[in-house]
Amino acid sequence: MVAGLQQGSRRSLRLGQDMEFADYKPYTPGDSLRDLDWKVYGRSDRLVVRRYQAETEMAATILLDASGDLASTPEKFQQAQLLCATLAWFLHTEREPVGLAIGAGEGALQNWIPPRSGAAHASRILHGIAAVKAHGKAGLSDWLTGIGDRLRPRSLLLIVGDFAEEPGSWSKALDALARRRVDLRAFQLYDRREAELDFAQPLRFFSPEGGDRLPLDPIAQRPLFQQEVAHFFEEVDEAVRSRKGHRYLVEARADLVPILSRFIRGAP
Amino acid sequence: MTFSLLAPAVLALGLLALGPIFAHLTRRQPTEMQPFGLMFLLERMKRRVERRRRLHDLLLLLLRILVVLLLVAAATRPELRMPESAVSFGGTGRVVVLLDNSLSMDQRKDSSSLLSLARADAAATLRALPEGVQVALITAGGVPALVSGLGLDHELTAALVEEQPQTALGTDLRGAFQIARELLGEEPGEILVYTDEAGPGTLERCAEDLAWLQERGSAILPRIFAPAVRRNIVPIAAEYGDGMEGGTVAVKLLNYGPDAREVAATVALPDGSPITVFLELPAAGEQPGLAEGRITVPRQVAGGVATLSVEDPDLPLDNHYYFHLPRIGASRVLVVDGEPGSTPTTSEVYFLERALAPFQGAGVAVDVVAPSGISTLDPQRHRVAFVANVGDPGLVAGALVNFVREGGGLFLSMGRNISPARYNSTLGSILPAELLPAERLLSSDDLPGARLALPDSNHALFRPFERSGIEGFGRVRLWSAIGLSPYNESNTVTTLLRATSGQPALVSLQVGNGRVVLWTSSIDRDWSNLPLQSIYVPFIQRLTSWMGGDVGGAVERSSGEAGSPLRIPVRRNTEAEVTGPDGHFQEVSRELDALSFTPTQPGAYALVAAGGPPLAWAAVNVPLAETDVRSSTSLQQAQLSSLPDRLQRKISLTPYLLAAVLPVLLGAALLGGRRVA
Known part of the structure; x- marks a missing residue:
């Protein structure tokens, strides 16, 4: 999967800020017109595209939400682990320093591996991802606050989780990251069955993180709940986008390639 | 309009309405657990719809209860009954106006009598009828009468309606309906009934005739006239x-x-x-x-x-x-003293005077004269004459006989001076029996003389003593008394008092309009102890009142009701007429010893002989039942009770209730389908 992804442009991991000119290449259809050098065209009557190179190396940190809710369906947490591992390996192959933070349990980061390069470091990260078990209550706001102090400015933060908390509770923590000019990529995981309330009979629903049980007829409530879910997805997207980040919706059973492809291309 | 349930017992099934309530309160909750990663979204949604859900559930519960109640109500087979006329007015071509002109129609409404309002309405209705419709008029006041048979002259019948007088008589709607039955025969007609529906039982008595008429297709169309508030x-x-x-x-x-x-x-x-x-x-x-x-x-x-x-x-x-009011109070009395004594207590009439006027001028006015003063006896002035121990009545006999025959009361008391032969010869025509020589009365106990037996307290003379005092007569003792030859008790001759030994003591004889009362002993203490008894004064006063007044006198008193036949007894061969309250002679039916007539107006009726005082009075009043102006029932109800099925429109509500169940059920189903968390 990573090999396929490497055909994309590494440059696109950055949003164009703090990039340095490298050289020209002939224009080919599909290149961005924004990168055409019109001065060269005026002087030489040739269409060329400018190419850039990152000024500094890009340190990336992956934050994995391993709270209890991620394990409400096995597929969801497995997808989260797989996504984290793929991202870590991809960044390693791009020779980018990569770190790992695992959030599980309210207000605590269970694991923290600072960003570094190297195969041994990458292997350590992958082992960390594979070893984690989802448990405890979520506390995204605390995690973000805790991790923000450790990130270098202008680094890349990849959040993999369900964001299943009131956006108002964690969105302010993103502001602190934005002020440190941290690039944000949010991978919001969800299980389609849960999002569509796809259950055939009345059930007593409960959160693996604890709390009250709620008897419910899913058939009767499905339309209303789907509206609620759609609204929630929009809230998360808005919260991330307003901090100049990207949010990617990841279904628990979906193929990750298109999502990662968009990630690498810098597409939202 | 009435409402009834044909199967009221089914109402018990109304308890089924508790079913939805019970189900609502005990609805089953799911037990299977499901871990869910988006619980905070479920709770957010729950908070949002909580209020709407409660309203929804309540509405759903009410709809379900309503469905059950509607089904139960339908099962009770409810029915609405409304009055309905069998025939519409004018449809049969024969219209009978039945006008109640009884006493109660004199009630006032807006200062007009009900009868005048009814007459105006009936006349206008008759005049408005199309030509060719036959009309008739029957009155129901007093004796029902067919005033005008079926005819085509509406104007004439309307004029007759307007002429019908107010009567003081009772209502006989039943009789009027019977006339209508005879008039209409087997053919249908419309009977316009102008009445105030007053009086207990007035309409209930008509049920049979109403049914008869309705069965033949006739319509009873009430035109009720009544004051805003019935009071009288x-x-x-x-x-x-x-x-x-x-x-x-x-x-x-x-x-x-x-x-x-x-x-x-x-x-x-x-x-x-x-x-x-x-x-x-x-x-x-x-x-x-x-x-x-x-x-x-x-x-x-x-x-x-x-x-x-x-x-x-x-x-x-x-x-x-x-x-009737009897003559009350003092009557002028002439006392003829047959033996003035040397002292007051030996005077024949000393005790009599005290008894008649005990309060110096109050009570009876007494004139005392010797036998020679009998010429002062004036039938116009004196009501009663006491003749006490007058030895030879020859001088006064003529005056006494005339006095009695003109209606006066004559009291004769005996004594030592009495000559039975002279009495028999001069006053024989007014004596209850032939007088015999005086005899001593034997005692049946240790005291002298014979005791008086207690009189009949039911007799008008002694009725005032009925409650107390009558035993006082038992203490009166007679030592001597004039004997009487045997006589027969009759309507005219009555023995009022008798000694326990059997001798008559007080005997009354009716003579013409007058009366003679014979006391066979003396009125002083000579032959009896009567003047010394406590009963003496009240007895003499009562005797005077009875003889001189109208209580037991000659004038007959009758009472009756307007509209009901009245019979006044008269002596044979008496030429007399009856005058009404207006002074006019009444049409009477003469029998051997009575006159009969039917008074139509309340008031005083007098039986008068030519040139003489009234021989009898009759007090006639309005029928008491007619004065009860309250309405106990209505003509409409009377018709319903007589033929309940004919004049009722029945509407079964069951189909409507069942029809109502469907939309309610549908609503409940729709609401149930749109379930809220």
Whole structure:
């Protein structure tokens, strides 16, 4: 999967800020017109595209939400682990320093591996991802606050989780990251069955993180709940986008390639 | 309009309505657990729809209960019954106007009598009928009458309607309906009934005739005239309470109205002088309000028919009640003293005078004369003459006989001076029996003389002593008495007192309009101890009142109701006429010893012989039942009770209820389908 992804442009991991000119290449259809050098065209009557190179190396940190809710369906947490591992390996192959933070349990980061390069470091990260078990209550706001102090400015933060908390509770923590000019990529995981309330009979629903049980007829409530879910997805997207980040919706059973492809291309 | 349930027992199934409530309260909750990663979204949604869900559930519960109740109600087979006329007006071509012109139609509405309003309406209705419709007129006041048979002249019948007088008579709607039956025969017609529906039982009695008419297709079309509030005050009784020196008139008034009222009740004496009292009348409930009172009359009142009146504008015709008032109080009495004594106590009439006028001028006015003064006996002035121990009545016999025959009362008392032979020869025509020589009466105990047996307290003379005092007669003892030859008791000859030994002591003889009372002993202490007994004074006064007044006298008294036949006894061969309250002669039916007639107006009726005083009085009043202006039922109800199925429209509500179940059920289903968390 990573090999396929490497055909994309590494440059696109950055949003164009703090990039340095490298050289020209002939224009080919599909290149961005924004990168055409019109001065060269005026002087030489040739269409060329400018190419850039990152000024500094890009340190990336992956934050994995391993709270209890991620394990409400096995597929969801497995997808989260797989996504984290793929991202870590991809960044390693791009020779980018990569770190790992695992959030599980309210207000605590269970694991923290600072960003570094190297195969041994990458292997350590992958082992960390594979070893984690989802448990405890979520506390995204605390995690973000805790991790923000450790990130270098202008680094890349990849959040993999369900964001299943009131956006108002964690969105302010993103502001602190934005002020440190941290690039944000949010991978919001969800299980389609849960999002569509796809259950055939009345059930007593409960959160693996604890709390009250709620008897419910899913058939009767499905339309209303789907509206609620759609609204929630929009809230998360808005919260991330307003901090100049990207949010990617990841279904628990979906193929990750298109999502990662968009990630690498810098597409939202 | 009435409502009824054909299967009311099914109402018990209404308990099924508790089913939805029970189900609502105990609805089953799911038990299977499901871990869910988006619980905070579920809770957010729950908070949002919580209020709407409660409303939804309540509405759903109500709809379900309503479905059950509608089904139960439908199962009870409810039915609505509404009155409905069988035939519409004018449809049969034969219209009978039945006009109630009884007393109660004199009630007032907007200052007009109900009858005048009814007449105007009936006349206008008749004039508005299309040509070719036959019309007839029947009245129901008193004796029902067919005034005009079926005919085509609407104007004539309308004019006859307008001429119908107000009567003081009762209502006979049944009789009027029977005339209508005969008139219509087997063919249908429309009977316009103008009535006030007043009086207990007036309409209930018509049920059979109503049914008969309706079965033949006739329509009874009520035209009810009634005041806004039915009220009436009526005097129903007045009775003179007997007494020594006059007394009181006990009066009774009834109030049929819903309000308590105070009214002035006035007794007009036969000479016209009024005496008024005010009475508080309670409001009528199920029973009319009754007020009783007493009106004191003067000591001296001429006898005759008196009137008890009230001022009641609601039904003026029954404001007067007529009753008999006897001659009351002092009568001028002539005492003929046959043996003036040397001392007062030995005088024959000493005790008599004291008894007649014990209060120096009050009570009876007494003239005492010797036998030679008999010429002062004046039938116009004296009501009673006492002839005490007059030895030879020859000088006074003629005057006494005439006095008695003209209606006077003659009391004869015996004594030592009496010559039975002279009495028999001169006064034989007015003696109850031939006098025999005096005899001593034997004692049956240790005391001298014979004791008087107790008299019959039911006799008018002794009725005042009925409650107390009658035993006083048993203490009177007679030593001597004039004997009487055997005589037969009859309507004219009555033995009023008798000694325990059997001898007659007081014998009465009716002579013409007068009366002779013979006391076989002496009225002083010579032959008896009567003057010394406590019974003496009241007895002499009562005797005077009875002989001189109208209580037991010759004048006949009758009472009756307007519209009902009245029979007045008269002596054979008496040429007499009956005059009504208006002074006009009444049409009478003559029998051997009575006159019969049917009075049509309340008031005083007199039986008069040419040139003489009244021989009899009749007090005629309005029918009491007619004064009850309350309506116990309606003509419509009477028709319904007589033929309930014919005049009712029945509407079964079951289909409507079942039809209502469907939309409610649908609504419940739709609401149930749109379930909220």
